[in-house]
Amino acid sequence: MSRLPRVLAAVAALGLLTACTTIPGTPVGLRQEQRGPVGAVPAGLERFYGQAIAWGSCESFATTTEQHLAFTKRGIECGRATMPLDYDDPRGRTVSLALLRRPATDQQHRIGSLLINPGGPGASGIEAAAQLGSLLRDSEVAERFDLIGFDPRGVGASEPQVRCLTDEEWDAERLDSDLDTSPEGIAQTEAEEKDYARKCAERTGKDVLSHVGTRDVVRDMDALRSALGDEKLSYVGYSYGTRIGTAYAETFPQNVRAMVLDGAVAPEENKLAQSQAQGQGFKKAFDAFVEWCVGRGKCALGNDPAAAEPRLKELIEPLKKEPRQLGDRKLSFTDAVTAVVQALYSEQLWTVLDTGIADLANGGGRTLLFLADTYLGRDSDGHYSTRNDAFRAIRCVDDPPVTDRDLLREADRKAREVLGEDSVFIAGEPAGVLDACAFWSVPHTSEPHQPKADGLPPLLVISTTGDPATPYQAGVDLARALNASLLTFDGNQHTVFLQGQQCVDERGTRYLVDLKTPEDGARC
Incomplete structure (x- = not known):
């Protein structure tokens, strides 16, 4: 996960x-x-x-x-x-x-x-x-x-x-943060999710997608x-x-x-419950990172633990309007959030995260871009592994799709209630947006139990x-x-x-x- x-x-x-x-x-x-063959062998599969x-x-x-x-x-x-x-x-x-x-x-x-x-x-x-x-x-x-x-x-x-997007399409996807909450913006985001599902079916094949779970x-x-x-x-x-x-x-x-x-x-x-638990898990990990960082006596987010997340939000908020140019690459808002998430997977990356935040505060961003690349499977040559396409395809056949927008809005409301209205860890798509699984071309083959x-x-x-x-x-x-x-x-x-x-x-x-x-x- x-x-x-x-x-x-x-x-x-x-x-x-x-x-x-x-x-x-x-x-x-x-x-x-x-x-x-050894042990039990089902008939017809010898x-x-x-x-x-x-x-x-x-x-x-x-x-x-x-x-x-x-x-x-x-x-x-x-x-x-x-x-x-x-x-x-x-x-x-x-x-x-x-x-x-x-x-x-x-x-x-x-x-x-x-x-x-x-x-x-x-x-x-x-x-x-x-x-x-x-x-x-x-x-x-x-x-x-x-x-x-x-x-x-x-x-x-x-x-x-499983291959859904090209390398160039993945680069473009990362720069499109999908944060417009207007009816037009939500419709556009859903259209993009539907297009992603279509490309997966065309480029991978429905027969393959049906059997990757x-x-x-x-x-x-x-x-x-x-x-x-x-x-x-x-x-x-x-x-x-x-x-x-x-x-x-x-x-x-x-x-x-x-x-x-x-x-x-x-x-x-289900996926909504898992997502909510993950949001709380990453917030808990971030708080542990902040305690460690402040305890060192020099932390890029300052010396007040209570002000650390608002300070992080302050640093990455401008990226919503304009990604930061870094040579021939750009650091987007979603990349910055992805980088933080990647670094919170292990204490071994906490020093890297602190360095990345300091770099961002000083007008840079390459450390955070590197962390985001690592998470998303982009190598130094600009080639993406199929990891994230496979992730979505497998999740779409492993669990029933969520097609009720009211359930999505309620999940968003609960997340904000638990994590805080402006938490970095609910920086996803606007509430109520159906994801690609809602438009998936094949039915799910498993469900939570x-x-x-x-x-x-x-x-x-x-x-x-x-x-x-x-x-x-x-x-x-x-x-x-x-x-x-x-x-x-x-x-x-x-x-x-x-x-x-x-x-x-x-x-x-x-x-x-x-x-x-x-x-x-x-x-x-």
């Missing part, structure tokens, strides 16, 4: 194929392996569950400048898995999922594969696995598991991609589990990745070995007290719903596992390796 307001028919017991088999005739530079995967260089999988650098590192390999676009028509069109693997460093004591999803929705799992693999090189997790990142269908290097992703994960040679799934999901994990647990409870769900998305909340998954093994949910994007209580509620163990982290950041917090990492590692959950009430 990252954006503010704007069953089974048959079992194949083919244990003889669990060992890795090399396929003759593999193209030069690739090493083709067949480890499946070729997907038992498919061979060709592993080789990751260089051709890079879709951004940053990935080109990350994917040249030693010790990683990439491949592709084929899945049916529509699981009700397994003989029809297929999609190709991009995979990245860092093999377990202790193959003799290897437990299996550990699938990783970084959230979004729309974030690249292969990029996340490459980054984590470098950080965890000497860890027990890296010793005992093949780290597997996958770009979900429609995302990143998977094919086909979580419902289909979890079926891909189960086929991957088998193709990778694992009878049971081991999984780490961050943020929206917790929704994927929860849906998998509901759909395939008998196939779960272990799951770490970090930064839970509240599965029963209280999860129920009988027969699960013990799971681990990690929730951070000061998480701005997925508030702490959502993790408490998810752990209760799944009868999972809850590990609380006292901190101000979005997700924490395998990110250098020793207390959390040790307990999570013991769970993944030994299936030992932390004690009740555990905190780090």
Whole structure:
């Protein structure tokens, strides 16, 4: 989660194929392996569950400048898995999922594969696995598991991609703040949202958009589990990745070995409730940032915590009328707000945010523009990843659209009541404006609900007290719903596992390796 307001028919017991088999005739530079099928295999899907995967260089999988650098590192390999676009028509069109693997460093004591999803929705799992693999090189997790990142269908290097806007259109979109509250302005904003939905349908295809949601992703994960040679799934999901994990647990409870769900998305909340909780979460994170900043004795927002948000508002308000020219780029009002949100995801970015605010006050703005670019997936060459297009497409099929303008106006009223009339964290589109999902070309395939998954093994949910994007209580509620163990982290950041917090990492590692959950009430 990252954006503010704007069953089974048959079992194949083919244990003889669990060992890795090399396929003759593999193209030069690739090493083709067949480890499946393993475990439960739904009737009609045998070729997907038992498919061979060709592993080789990751260089051709890079879709951004940053990935080109990350994917040249030693010790990683990439491949592709084929899945049916529509699981009700397994003989029809297929999609190709991009995979990245860092093999377990202790193959003799290897437990299996550990699938990783970084959230979004729309974030690249292969990029996340490459980054984590470098950080965890000497860890027990890296010793005992093949780290597997996958770009979900429609995302990143998977094919086909969800693509709605060109790079030039994204640049233009960022300069159009859509803050006109007149009837004409609201009509124009809605027309732009409708046009966005049209472009997504034309450029991606309705058939693809119909099948990019979580419902289909979890079926891909189960086929991957088998193709990778694992009878049971081991999984780490961050943020929206917790929704994927929860849906998998509901759909395939008998196939779960272990799951770490970090930064839970509240599965029963609709988009309006999630948006309101996020607004409050980012306001809480901003207050923590201000306390830290003022405590340093020199803060770009001054020395009075009560005056910090009004001062920030004062600095960015002029950008509504005229974006700031920065060479051949411009910093818009929405970019400035996006930059603040990006920096509030982690305490590690607080110094950068303070520098950016000081830069803005002194007539600059490049630091904030950099933060906004990072959030929106724009690289140094001006190329945008598909992350934000995929984000909207997946959200539009994962949840029912909001088409009642009165509900939107009421949500805006409540947000202003809680956060304050002039809060930076309700700086979205005018109240009552329908978003692109209201005009989406295909129906939604999931909806919020209280999860129920009988027969699960013990799971681990990690929730951070000061998480701005997925508030702490959502993790408490998810752990209760799944009868999972809850590990609380006292901190101000979005997700924490395998990110250098020793207390959390040790307990999570013991769970993944030994299936030992932390004690009740555990905190780090």
